[in-house]
Amino acid sequence: MAGHSDNELALPTFDKPCKVLIVIAPYYGAISTAQLASARAVIERAGATHDTVEMPGSLEIPTAIGIAHRQADFDGYVALGCVIRGRTSHYDVVVNESARAIATLGLAGACIGNGIITVENMEQAEERADADRLDTAGAAAQAALHLIALQRSMKKADTGIGFKPGSFQHDGPTKTDPTVA
Numbered sequence: 527m528a529g530h531s532d533n534e535l536a537l538p539t540f541d542k543p544c545k546v547l548i549v550i551a552p553y554y555g556a557i558s559t560a561q562l563a564s565a566r567a568v569i570e571r572a573g574a575t576h577d578t579v580e581m582p583g584s585l586e587i588p589t590a591i592g593i594a595h596r597q598a599d600f601d602g603y604v605a606l607g608c609v610i611r612g613r614t615s616h617y618d619v620v621v622n623e624s625a626r627a628i629a630t631l632g633l634a635g636a637c638i639g640n641g642i643i644t645v646e647n648m649e650q651a652e653e654r655a656d657a658d659r660l661d662t663a664g665a666a667a668q669a670a671l672h673l674i675a676l677q678r679s680m681k682k683a684d685t686g687i688g689f690k691p692g693s694f695q696h697d698g699p700t701k702t703d704p705t706v707a
């Protein structure tokens with residue numbers, strides 16, 4: 527059971543290939559190792575595949591997802607990181623802005639599970655990174671998979687109106703070709 531929930535949803539399955547990008551900020555080594563293992567296991571259990579990229583910190587994760595969403599063809603994303611409060615307000619910046627940016631990307635159409643742990647101390651982080659305890663990384667992977675399944679289930683019907691990419695058939699040289707009379 528992931529997180530504090532006592533009512534976990536069944537993992538979705540996919541009839542077409544599903545590719546997920548894990549974007550991780552391995553700020554705390556042991557924590558990130560546990561997060562990565564759990565997220566990958568959940569993705570594989572759903573029959574999906576995954577790639578992984580690393581960023582220096584959690585603040586960079588949304589930007590990395592934005593780049594991947596524009597430049598590549600992943601079906602969804604899992605954000606993994608661990609932010610532990612220090613002695614200044616920087617914790618609030620990292621936590622609030624990474625969460626806000628991830629939510630903004632989600633509302634813009636990216637299927638993202640947010641597994642960035644935001645805690646007061648390492649003990650809380652360990653409990654949440656542990657796949658056999660609160661397993662927040664596994665929960666984030668499940669969230670991304672559910673969003674992908676939802677997006678596929680609600681694909682807009684083809685209205686038959688407007689230009690469809692790849693539908694244009696051109697059967698000869700253009701008039702601007704000087705060799706064509």
Ligand SMILES: Nc1c(NC[C@H](O)[C@H](O)[C@H](O)CO)[nH]c(=O)[nH]c1=O
Binds near residue numbers: 607
């Ligand atoms: N203190 C933590 C950070 N800080 C680094 C920021 O995320 C960011 O990389 C930096 O401000 C440069 O833009 N990141 C974490 O993931 N966890 C922390 O505890």
Ligand SMILES: CC(=O)[C@@H](O)COP(=O)(O)O
Binds near residue numbers: 610612613614616617
């Ligand atoms: C989350 C942070 O950025 C934090 O770890 C940095 O520590 P500090 O606030 O003491 O500079």
